[in-house]
Amino acid sequence: MSELLVVEDLTVTFPTSRGPVDVVKDVSFAVGRNETVGIVGESGSGKSMTSLAVMGLLPPGATTRGSIRLDGAELLGRPDREMRRVRGEQASMIFQDPLSSLNPYYTVGLQIEEMYRAHRRCSRKEARAVVVEALTQVGIPEPERRAGYYPHQFSGGQRQRVMIAMALVCSPALLIADEPTTALDVTVQAQILGLLAGLQRETGTGMVFVTHDLAVISSIATRVLVMCRGEQVEYGDAEQVFAAPRHDYTRMLLESIPRIDDEVVL
Amino acid sequence: MARYVAGRLAGLVVLLLLVCVFTYLIFFKLSPDPALMICGKTCTPDRVAQIRASLGLDKPFLTQLGDYLSGLVVGRDYGSGPNLVRCPAPCLGYSFQSSQSVTQMIVDRLPVSATVAVGAAVLWLIIGIAAGLLSAVKEGSWWDRTAMGLALGGASIPNYVLALTLQYVLVVKLQILPFPSAVPFSEDPLLWFQSYLMPWLVLATGYACLYARLTRANVIDTLAQNFMRTARSKGLSPALTMRRHALRPALTPIVTIFGMDFAALLGGALITETVFGLNGIGKMAADSIAKNDQPVIMAVTLLAAFFVMAGNVVVDLLYTGLDPRVRVS
Amino acid sequence: MSDVLLRVRDLTKRFTTRGPYRRKNEFTAVDGVSFDVRLGETLAVVGESGCGKSTSARIVAKLMEPTSGTLEFDGEDITHAAGARLARYRAKVQVVFQDPFSSLNPRHTVERILMAPLDYQGIAPKGGRRAHTRELMERVGLDPDHAHRYPAQFSGGQAQRIGIARALAVNPKLVICDEAVSALDVSVQAQIIELLRRLQRESGFSYIFIAHDLAVVRQLAQRVAVMNKGRIVEQGPCEEVFRAPGDPYTKTLLAAIPRINPAWDRRRRAAR
Numbered sequence: 001m002s003e004l005l006v007v008e009d010l011t012v013t014f015p016t017s018r019g020p021v022d023v024v025k026d027v028s029f030a031v032g033r034n035e036t037v038g039i040v041g042e043s044g045s046g047k048s049m050t051s052l053a054v055m056g057l058l059p060p061g062a063t064t065r066g067s068i069r070l071d072g073a074e075l076l077g078r079p080d081r082e083m084r085r086v087r088g089e090q091a092s093m094i095f096q097d098p099l100s101s102l103n104p105y106y107t108v109g110l111q112i113e114e115m116y117r118a119h120r121r122c123s124r125k126e127a128r129a130v131v132v133e134a135l136t137q138v139g140i141p142e143p144e145r146r147a148g149y150y151p152h153q154f155s156g157g158q159r160q161r162v163m164i165a166m167a168l169v170c171s172p173a174l175l176i177a178d179e180p181t182t183a184l185d186v187t188v189q190a191q192i193l194g195l196l197a198g199l200q201r202e203t204g205t206g207m208v209f210v211t212h213d214l215a216v217i218s219s220i221a222t223r224v225l226v227m228c229r230g231e232q233v234e235y236g237d238a239e240q241v242f243a244a245p246r247h248d249y250t251r252m253l254l255e256s257i258p259r260i261d262d263e264v265v266l
Numbered sequence: 267m268a269r270y271v272a273g274r275l276a277g278l279v280v281l282l283l284l285v286c287v288f289t290y291l292i293f294f295k296l297s298p299d300p301a302l303m304i305c306g307k308t309c310t311p312d313r314v315a316q317i318r319a320s321l322g323l324d325k326p327f328l329t330q331l332g333d334y335l336s337g338l339v340v341g342r343d344y345g346s347g348p349n350l351v352r353c354p355a356p357c358l359g360y361s362f363q364s365s366q367s368v369t370q371m372i373v374d375r376l377p378v379s380a381t382v383a384v385g386a387a388v389l390w391l392i393i394g395i396a397a398g399l400l401s402a403v404k405e406g407s408w409w410d411r412t413a414m415g416l417a418l419g420g421a422s423i424p425n426y427v428l429a430l431t432l433q434y435v436l437v438v439k440l441q442i443l444p445f446p447s448a449v450p451f452s453e454d455p456l457l458w459f460q461s462y463l464m465p466w467l468v469l470a471t472g473y474a475c476l477y478a479r480l481t482r483a484n485v486i487d488t489l490a491q492n493f494m495r496t497a498r499s500k501g502l503s504p505a506l507t508m509r510r511h512a513l514r515p516a517l518t519p520i521v522t523i524f525g526m527d528f529a530a531l532l533g534g535a536l537i538t539e540t541v542f543g544l545n546g547i548g549k550m551a552a553d554s555i556a557k558n559d560q561p562v563i564m565a566v567t568l569l570a571a572f573f574v575m576a577g578n579v580v581v582d583l584l585y586t587g588l589d590p591r592v593r594v595s
Numbered sequence: 596m597s598d599v600l601l602r603v604r605d606l607t608k609r610f611t612t613r614g615p616y617r618r619k620n621e622f623t624a625v626d627g628v629s630f631d632v633r634l635g636e637t638l639a640v641v642g643e644s645g646c647g648k649s650t651s652a653r654i655v656a657k658l659m660e661p662t663s664g665t666l667e668f669d670g671e672d673i674t675h676a677a678g679a680r681l682a683r684y685r686a687k688v689q690v691v692f693q694d695p696f697s698s699l700n701p702r703h704t705v706e707r708i709l710m711a712p713l714d715y716q717g718i719a720p721k722g723g724r725r726a727h728t729r730e731l732m733e734r735v736g737l738d739p740d741h742a743h744r745y746p747a748q749f750s751g752g753q754a755q756r757i758g759i760a761r762a763l764a765v766n767p768k769l770v771i772c773d774e775a776v777s778a779l780d781v782s783v784q785a786q787i788i789e790l791l792r793r794l795q796r797e798s799g800f801s802y803i804f805i806a807h808d809l810a811v812v813r814q815l816a817q818r819v820a821v822m823n824k825g826r827i828v829e830q831g832p833c834e835e836v837f838r839a840p841g842d843p844y845t846k847t848l849l850a851a852i853p854r855i856n857p858a859w860d861r862r863r864r865a866a867r
Contacts, residue, residue, distance in 0.1 A: 042780035042781065042782060042783075043751075043780055156644075185643035185644055185807065186643070186807070186809075186848065186851040186852055186853075187643065187847055187848060187851040188643075189851065189853070190850075190851040190853070193853070212780065212781065213853065214781075214855060215852075215853035215854055215855050216853045218853070218854070218855040218856050218859070219853050219854070219856075238856075238859075239856075239859055242855060242856060242859040242860070242863065243858075243859035243860075243862040243863050243866075244862065244863065244866060245863065251863075252782060253781060253782060254855070254860075254863065255785075256781040256782045256784065256785040257781055257810070257855065258784070258785070258788070258808070258810035258811045258813065258814050259810055259813070259854075259855075260809055260810040260813055260837065260849065260852050260854065261854065261857070
């Protein structure tokens with residue numbers, strides 16, 4: 001399979017008062033086109049740092065080693081000016097809390113439009129048409145009118161739809177979703193997961209799905225990377241990781257999940 | 267929206283009325299008898315009674331207050347017969363000292379205070395926001411630490427110290443500037459500018475220091491927001507990210523504070539105007555307090571209260587325009 | 596029925612807010628809610644954000660006055676209890692909150708935190724403060740030697756154990772857990788659920804367990820009340836409600852829960 005994203009031996013180091021700390025240690029994984037790879041771990045596992053490293057959005061002071069290749073081209077070590085062209089155009093990202101991730105002072109239309117215009121030469125009018133189309137695609141009703149709304153005028157689920165519309169407006173090859181459904185109610189979460197899966201079928205976008213929720217990963221990922229304290233615990237096909245975990249930590253995580261369909265002894 | 271504005275304006279009128287009642291109570295009831303002061307040393311009880319009558323001080327308190335309020339709205343008459351004086355609305359009475367119409371005194375002096383306030387505001391906004399922005403972007407740098415140290419120091423210097431020091435150094439010692447005098451702009455623009463430069467600097471210093479620290483804190487806070495991370499993840503240029511996504515959220519709260527500070531200054535910069543001998547509302551207030559010129563004290567208090575309250579309303583209205591979350595569909 | 600500890604009837608809470616344009620907005624957060632909590636049982640109140648579950652909990656904890664409806668605890672009407680009667684009620688009903696750190700005073704030691712409910716009641720613990728603190732810490736699985744540490748020195752799971760120990764300090768009859776395990780990592784969550792079950796077995800108090808996660812509720816509750824838009828749409832024994840939900844909303848809620856591929860799960864367990 002030709003891989004879209006290949007991460008090899010990625011190490012992210014933060015300087016601290018007690019010397020440098022590796023928040024991500026020798027992590028390797030790959031994402032194919034039209035494929036979803038899940039990164040799972042508990043808080044502090046380094047899963048978010050891994051995704052930020054791919055986007056070149058690590059906090060200042062962080063250093064990286066290893067290799068991140070998108071479509072065969074090395075991303076690590078590229079100057080920010082070049083990374084800007086990658087961000088949004090080839091790879092884009094959605095986040096956990098859509099309300100705080102959107103700027104409260106601007107309409108969602110403008111926030112999608114500015115992204116499109118940052119990467120494509122076009123008039124505002126053309127960009128507006130693209131915005132309306134993008135909003136339609138993610139199932140926002142009355143997209144022409146809603147494009148003029150501010151983030152606070154949407155519900156939580158709709159805000160995440162807006163984020164997805166924005167992330168996909170330049171048709172990137174890779175979408176990184178960092179806990180995109182964690183802040184949402186279960187029924188809304190189910191809708192957003194369905195939307196992401198549907199859009200992936202249409203566009204063939206490769207997806208990295210970062211979450212703490214193994215059940216969510218099981219429903220959408222083909223490959224799974226399990227992380228703990230910055231280290232790669234286990235990486236393999238979803239079926240293998242869930243049906244025959246090789247590592248005790250994965251097994252412990254799977255045992256810990258409360259299950260809805262089980263017989264429970266109270 | 268119209269209902270909201272009308273509601274706020276009605277609230278403003280009610281508040282002003284309350285301020286009127288309280289200041290009237292304080293200045294006319296709890297202060298020494300103005301008739302005795304006007305009468306001077308060679309005073310007879312008859313003369314005092316006469317003055318009291320001419321000022322309306324012999325009437326009951328509520329009648330006096332009613333007269334004052336109706337004077338404000340429709341004007342009032344003083345004295346009777348051939349001595350009758352018509353004081354048109356808004357009538358604030360006559361100065362006990364100079365017998366001038368207080369309304370006229372304010373009209374004469376307001377431009378001076380406004381000039382002081384506007385000039386100082388322009389200065390402190392430019393300096394304060396620019397310094398704060400630079401500090402925020404280069405947080406922890408040599409510039410940041412120096413600027414913020416200076417700002418802390420600058421904000422703690424009392425105005426009169428700064429005013430007297432500047433005057434001594436620039437006018438007396440170095441003789442770079444002439445002694446300030448109230449020259450209208452139309453007469454001699456250069457002298458006008460030179461006269462106002464020191465008051466502007468003095469007033470702007472404290473505010474600029476405050477605004478620099480405020481801007482820095484707001485910008486740093488905004489840069490750490492999630493939507494800034496989103497903006498960068500979209501591949502926007504750093505300039506656009508900063509200008510559009512950071513500045514507006516960071517500076518909007520400053521508008522609120524600026525509105526209040528500016529409004530308060532319009533009511534007169536007491537110390538600065540007095541030190542530099544500028545004949546503005548602030549100096550008038552200082553003089554009237556020194557001489558217990560109650561109608562003037564009362565008028566200045568009302569004016570300051572009016573500016574602060576009106577500033578409040580303007581800021582709130584502005585805010586609904588600046589922050590979409592405050593708007594209501 | 597004599598084994599009913601808490602009887603809630605027609606509980607309604609309306610909020611009136613004044614909009615910025617002086618428009619009056621009325622919002623019914625809880626709309627005619629009735630339920631019973633029996634001695635020693637766990638009643639789960641579940642629903643999505645804004646369904647009124649937390650407001651109901653706050654009213655039961657007497658942190659908020661209901662607009663109408665009645666609360667009866669141990670046969671006594673405590674809807675409008677105040678003063679000494681309220682203090683007595685508070686000694687029997689304790690709350691464990693979602694965010695352990697924001698609900699523990701960062702400047703107080705564990706001992707001071709754990710003794711605060713007793714101090715409020717004016718009770719001197721038997722055997723002294725130190726001994727009582729050590730006993731409470733042992734019961735919730737904390738090292739009693741850490742009694743003089745501050746909340747920030749503990750992990751999220753440990754801090755939640757402190758919150759639980761504080762609730763137990765006065766020997767309550769009812770413990771209200773308001774999303775008490777929602778903010779925790781799954782491995783920690785499993786431990787805290789186990790702890791809550793053990794404590795109930797040991798002491799026989801009742802729980803009202805407020806949660807949005809139905810799978811967690813399944814581990815803990817005998818009975819469940821499902822809330823939607825301020826109303827209870829369905830309530831009954833956990834097994835029945837989850838196996839054969841009667842209300843369409845409950846069905847949607849259950850269907851939306853993400854599940855691990857059951858075939859994979861079975862294979863993993865078979866290999867164990």
